[in-house]
Amino acid sequence: MLMFSKEIYIQRRLRLREQVQSGLILLLGNHEAPMNYVANTYHFRQDSSFLYFLGLDEPGLAAVIDLDAGGETLFGTDATVDDVVWMGVQPTLRAKADSAGIAAVSPYATLAGTLRAAVEKGRTVHFLPPYRSYNKILLHEWLGIPPAAQKEQASPALIRAVVALRIKKELCEIAEIEKACAVGYRMHLAAMAQCRAGAKESDIAGAIEGIAIAGGAVSFPVILSQNGETLHNHDHSQTLTDGRLLVIDAGAETRLHYASDYTRTLPAGGRFTARQKEIYNIVLEANNHAVCTAKPGITYRSVHLEAAKIITCGLQALGLMTGDADESVAAGAHALFFPHGLGHQMGLDVHDMEDMGENYVGYDDETQRAEQFGLGSLRMGRRLQEGFCITVEPGIYFIPALIAQWKSDGKLSRFINYPKAEEYIGFGGVRLEDDILITADGCRLLGERRIPITTDDVEAAING
Amino acid sequence: MLMFSKEIYIQRRLRLREQVQSGLILLLGNHEAPMNYVANTYHFRQDSSFLYFLGLDEPGLAAVIDLDAGGETLFGTDATVDDVVWMGVQPTLRAKADSAGIAAVSPYATLAGTLRAAVEKGRTVHFLPPYRSYNKILLHEWLGIPPAAQKEQASPALIRAVVALRIKKELCEIAEIEKACAVGYRMHLAAMAQCRAGAKESDIAGAIEGIAIAGGAVSFPVILSQNGETLHNHDHSQTLTDGRLLVIDAGAETRLHYASDYTRTLPAGGRFTARQKEIYNIVLEANNHAVCTAKPGITYRSVHLEAAKIITCGLQALGLMTGDADESVAAGAHALFFPHGLGHQMGLDVHDMEDMGENYVGYDDETQRAEQFGLGSLRMGRRLQEGFCITVEPGIYFIPALIAQWKSDGKLSRFINYPKAEEYIGFGGVRLEDDILITADGCRLLGERRIPITTDDVEAAING
Numbered sequence A, B: 001m002l003m004f005s006k007e008i009y010i011q012r013r014l015r016l017r018e019q020v021q022s023g024l025i026l027l028l029g030n031h032e033a034p035m036n037y038v039a040n041t042y043h044f045r046q047d048s049s050f051l052y053f054l055g056l057d058e059p060g061l062a063a064v065i066d067l068d069a070g071g072e073t074l075f076g077t078d079a080t081v082d083d084v085v086w087m088g089v090q091p092t093l094r095a096k097a098d099s100a101g102i103a104a105v106s107p108y109a110t111l112a113g114t115l116r117a118a119v120e121k122g123r124t125v126h127f128l129p130p131y132r133s134y135n136k137i138l139l140h141e142w143l144g145i146p147p148a149a150q151k152e153q154a155s156p157a158l159i160r161a162v163v164a165l166r167i168k169k170e171l172c173e174i175a176e177i178e179k180a181c182a183v184g185y186r187m188h189l190a191a192m193a194q195c196r197a198g199a200k201e202s203d204i205a206g207a208i209e210g211i212a213i214a215g216g217a218v219s220f221p222v223i224l225s226q227n228g229e230t231l232h233n234h235d236h237s238q239t240l241t242d243g244r245l246l247v248i249d250a251g252a253e254t255r256l257h258y259a260s261d262y263t264r265t266l267p268a269g270g271r272f273t274a275r276q277k278e279i280y281n282i283v284l285e286a287n288n289h290a291v292c293t294a295k296p297g298i299t300y301r302s303v304h305l306e307a308a309k310i311i312t313c314g315l316q317a318l319g320l321m322t323g324d325a326d327e328s329v330a331a332g333a334h335a336l337f338f339p340h341g342l343g344h345q346m347g348l349d350v351h352d353m354e355d356m357g358e359n360y361v362g363y364d365d366e367t368q369r370a371e372q373f374g375l376g377s378l379r380m381g382r383r384l385q386e387g388f389c390i391t392v393e394p395g396i397y398f399i400p401a402l403i404a405q406w407k408s409d410g411k412l413s414r415f416i417n418y419p420k421a422e423e424y425i426g427f428g429g430v431r432l433e434d435d436i437l438i439t440a441d442g443c444r445l446l447g448e449r450r451i452p453i454t455t456d457d458v459e460a461a462i463n464g
Helices: A006-019 A048-054 A081-087 A093-100 A108-120 A133-143 A147-153 A156-166 A171-194 A201-215 A274-293 A300-317 A325-331 A358-362 A400-409 A418-423 A455-463 B006-019 B048-054 B081-087 B093-100 B108-120 B133-143 B147-153 B156-166 B171-194 B201-215 B274-293 B300-317 B325-331 B358-362 B400-409 B418-423 B455-463
Strands: A024-028 A034-037 A062-066 A072-076 A104-107 A223-225 A245-250 A262-267 A389-392 A395-397 A429-431 A434-438 A443-445 B024-028 B034-037 B062-066 B072-076 B104-107 B223-225 B245-250 B262-267 B389-392 B395-397 B429-431 B434-438 B443-445
Touching (some): A006 A062, A006 A093, A024 A048, A024 A108, A024 A133, A048 A156, A062 A108, A072 A093, A104 A108, A133 B133, A171 A201, A171 A245, A171 A262, A171 A434, A171 A455, A201 A223, A201 A245, A201 B201, A245 A429, A262 A274, A262 A429, A262 A455, A274 A300, A274 A395, A274 A429, A274 A434, A274 A455, A300 A325, A400 A418, A400 B081, B006 B048, B006 B062, B006 B156, B024 B048, B072 B093, B093 B104, B104 B108, B133 B147, B156 B358, B171 B201, B171 B245, B171 B262, B171 B434, B171 B455, B201 B223, B262 B274, B262 B429, B274 B300, B274 B395, B274 B434, B274 B455, B300 B325, B400 B418
Parallel strands (some): A072 A104, B072 B104
Antiparallel strands (some): A024 A062, A062 A072, A389 A434, A395 A429, A434 A443, B024 B062, B062 B072, B245 B262, B389 B434, B395 B429
């Protein structure tokens, strides 16, 4: 079993118990997920909070922490000889519990009774919002809560406690994230080495997914397309063409399931055009400025808005935008070209803890989520603290459907030169993403070496 | 949209309607499947029967065929501008329906009402056994059938009709399977090229998964291990060691989702030992004999039993087994070393239609599944017909837990030399798998070229 030392998990659960008052905490592990029939499963991905508090990376497990009586029980099923023939020798449930520092074990089939008995006594069963349908069916059976009502009946106390712990990364976690960054580096360098007119997007995507899988897994399905104006483009059906831009947003997950998340934008034919460099360097400036600015005590929303201002000023210099830059940013005019947020928490999930609800993770009582288009997509607005691992990922895109809609609505036309914007249709998009750690007095880039990011360095990496 | 011509899907649905009498047929497509939070999904895999009858490879679709009124309706949801920003331009629901030759479209949200209205009128809603939990929740909501009861309430008439159609491959399907075989060939040749003492199992697994992903996807998670005695071993944590055997069971899925499935067993250090060759050549003989024997009109169970006899005779010659070979096979003694079946149907699923229930696919009124250990694991026993695509995958394994259990039970000891079997603990396993098409008067190997399979050819492929 691949995990941190037992003491780390024991400590984490102790701290969790301090923050949730009474009742039972149910930590529900994931089950195998079928692709096209029950036995043909996707690669197993354990629930991240289950990993955080127990470290056990096998399907079909659950843990119950009794906050009043103090006991902890691991529920699961031991392998039969038939399982061993097909799947190999497995550690016993007892051995798994020992490795996580849990005293009691019980067959998985007894979990329903444990939970129902607690509910009958009027005790609270704290659970996190389920995102796997299999677990929703189980919670329905066990607690009588229909799937559609489970998210709102999840425990805010448990969510807050888990977020408070997981959001600040421990040193062992940062070391693991650095490993994910190292694999991410190799993925992007491999993509650069294969980038040339005539290459197939699908071959590059396959090659870099293969590198991630060799080191663990991808942290999310690779985004790789010359239609980079589509923010999450998983269509890799095109052939690289000189003069186009290739956006690659791809990261790795280590065997302990910590993530990296990087985006680079490459000239498909090996050399950037002058017009591409103009847009690219605005995005690069926004990225560098954010890395320079992020530090404990300021909100990430303010860093996002500074990046938006850099993008606005840059686009004004090219004649794509106009008017007072601060007013333009306040009105959200840049969101036509930069419609997403500057970044998000990263850890055991590439969007860390997104299953709990972005507003619990990226916002708090002090910093509330905006409703404005663009700023509303900022996943993380709250005040930065030492130990946060976050992404920095500004971008500029020319999205035909969005330009057409805004233009026809006459939206914010005092800040936008629509005829000029239309000239850029077909340009695609540029996104440049790095991963940072908030330190005591600023931040630092994660990863031993920065993936080539200046236009010169990118061209050198492509052309050898 | 990547699919066969519209007429193919129209014809298939016509033939389906001829075989199911009355009521509604619900063909339920798959939805995105979350890995660790809702937005981080596994690569999308459409339901295979949905692909077969509609060809539409997007999530969130369903079709209803009204057998009495004759109408066909595609249910789905059109993309919003926000969807376009994040996921790109999508074909409309109307365009999807047109491409599949379906006349009517309706919002997905109206499907519940359509089904409930039919149930209230006492009409039968035919559905296939669901295997995705998301779809189980939907069926529960729509039809009031709890998830645990859905499999038994699935429509036998619909299952039989779908199996009858899908089991005999059309020419366009065979051409697509050949493409999957070509990718499988490249996967295994790449593995051979990387096979050397000191290489990591995980690097080879990643590289060959990458090749599959570039061409579509893997047809199942790669099985690759020096602990080849574990039949489905997804642990790739070891380093290749001279003297050990590496079992690689891996296949590809094309963009149209047709599968290949191949197994080769490599000498981890580049050269087979004499003892390895002895076992290997028994398995190779069983494979070749099955390919030579399979033809329309005979049962695959009989081919399996002939392979079992070759394995029995081979192991007797090595002193591992003893006694009358026919009696030994009838008693199932070989299953200690060959505990699985000779093969299975292959098509849109690598175990084709396994979601419908293996006994509907691999067995029929004439050929019933055995209960004996080993033979009971034969997925496909029925009489062969022209157009079947099946795997041929004999194997010999030395499974410590199984040898220990049988020995301690004194099981079939008149046929097994247990002390000799124990000498082979640590040997691992050998499996050799090819894909065949049953033709009018025999069968042929699928794939343009056979993946190297003789010990000489394998060593040549490894050592260049």
